[in-house]
Amino acid sequence: MASATHEVAQVLERNKEVLADYCANSWQLRTLHAVRKCRTAALGGHIDCCNNPSCRRLHLSYNSCRNRHCPKCQGHKKETWIRAREEELLKVPYFHVVFTLPCELNRICLYEPKLVYNLLFKTAWQVIKGFSANPKFLGANSGMIAILHTWGQNLSLHPHLHCIVPGGGIAKSGKWKLAKSKGKYLFPVKAMSKVFRAQFVAELRKELGTQQATAFYENLFKNEWVVFCKRPFLCPSQVVEYLGRYTHKIAISNHRIKEAQDNTVTFSVKDYRHGGKKSILKLTDVEFIRRFSLHILPKGFVRIRHYGILSSYHKRISIPELQESLGKIDLPERPPLQHNVCPYCKKGKLEIIVLFGVRGPPEGWKNKLEKQK
Structure with missing residues (x-):
């Protein structure tokens, strides 16, 4: 590029x-x-x-x-991460699930980002873990890779998690149990949304206590919360490539900036509510820097996390065993990573x-x- x-x-x-x-x-x-x-x-x-x-x-x-x-420091990290995740792929369907926080929580995100973002990770996994364990939906132990994004295309605050979830899990027998409809269907998103909202608000109330008025918590139940689940990927090898787009992404790449002069910044944006329609947004330097700063995570905050059978502790044992029983993925040949050429x-x-x-x-x-x- x-x-x-x-x-x-x-x-x-x-x-x-x-x-x-x-x-x-x-x-x-x-x-x-x-x-x-x-x-x-x-x-x-x-x-x-x-x-x-x-x-x-x-x-x-x-x-x-x-x-x-930094927009200039993510390329090599991304490729290294993708190669490592490719070695852990299972020969099963995978789903892309997105958990989004409502804008009513943006103010708390500004003052307590670590608290809110940790709760987002925790609650999202509770939802996936709970639905996976329920015999009505799956009845097995599953896993998840979650990546935090805090921005929208216009650099506004828009916290959400991109998650990759395998279409199945390890049953009590120790064997792999495929999700419903031969792995073509994960969990009902409307039910997931309601559980996500209820559990998150309950956890937030525990953490903040009386810092927020009762009316604030009640207001969070007025609208539906967004949980989005895409249909499974065509093949497992697409999963890591797709997820790789999100892992080391930052709020805005340099290539999106079209002009930067006269104390203004002009950059391209996509409107995903209207089919990804492209447009141009112009901000003053002051507003551009203010919005960019919104997405600087707290020091030491981990924005890529692995859960369940995909966690660092369990995958050392579970992944090799599952790859042996389910078969290993035939990955396309890639040239070795070469830095400093x-x-x-x-x-x-x-x-x-x-x-x-x-x-x-x-x-x-x-x-x-x-x-x-």
Whole structure:
């Protein structure tokens, strides 16, 4: 993919003196400054040399911030994660389930994000686990991979979980039990929505107690909560590719930004309520940074979680056993992951030969780089 013309970092850089005005806490400010400095001289860098004898080109590289909210630092992480999950696939149907919180909870999300997002994970798994264990629906132990997103296309606060759930589970006999209709149907979404709403509000009430008036909790029951379940994927190999779109995604990619000038940012948005219709949204720098900051997660918060038979503890035993009994997936052949490949010869690997700090590369190496151009 070609490099983006405009970047989030550009907007942050031209507003660096006032970033603190848009942040709710010091952690958000640190994150914005990390994204602003990513792959610039401010973080130092290194000079690489191609190890291909017929090339030996020198390359100047600035260090990445490696922040999970940075649009430029997610590519390699995503591919590594996808490869690891592919090895754990089962030869069964998989469903994509989405749990969404109503906008009435947005205010609490702003002040208690860790509390609300942890409850979202906890309640979503309680719903999947409960329906899976119920003989009326499945009667088996299932699993789930859940990924938190907090944004809508216009960068508004829109917390929801993308979940991948296998169409079945391990019965008491120890054998795999397929979901109803030969794995084509998971659970009734209307029933899931009601249980999700009731359990979440009950847990929230336990945590907040009298901090919120009774009318607030009652208001949460006035509208239906959204639980969406797509039909199963055509084949298990599609599951990880699909989920890979969500794992290391951030609030907005640089490629969505069309213009960033005159203290405004213009970017593309999709309206999923109208079939993904595309449009353009223009925001001031102030509003753009404010909205971007809404989606900076609390320090150390885990946004990808595994549950049940797909959890780290259980899958070491359950996945190999199930793959043996159900058969292993025939995955398409992929070339090995290669990082630091020379962009000129496409054959050699870049090796670091000089490290430097914020002052930039030493004068001698600057001259060598200039002569090479």
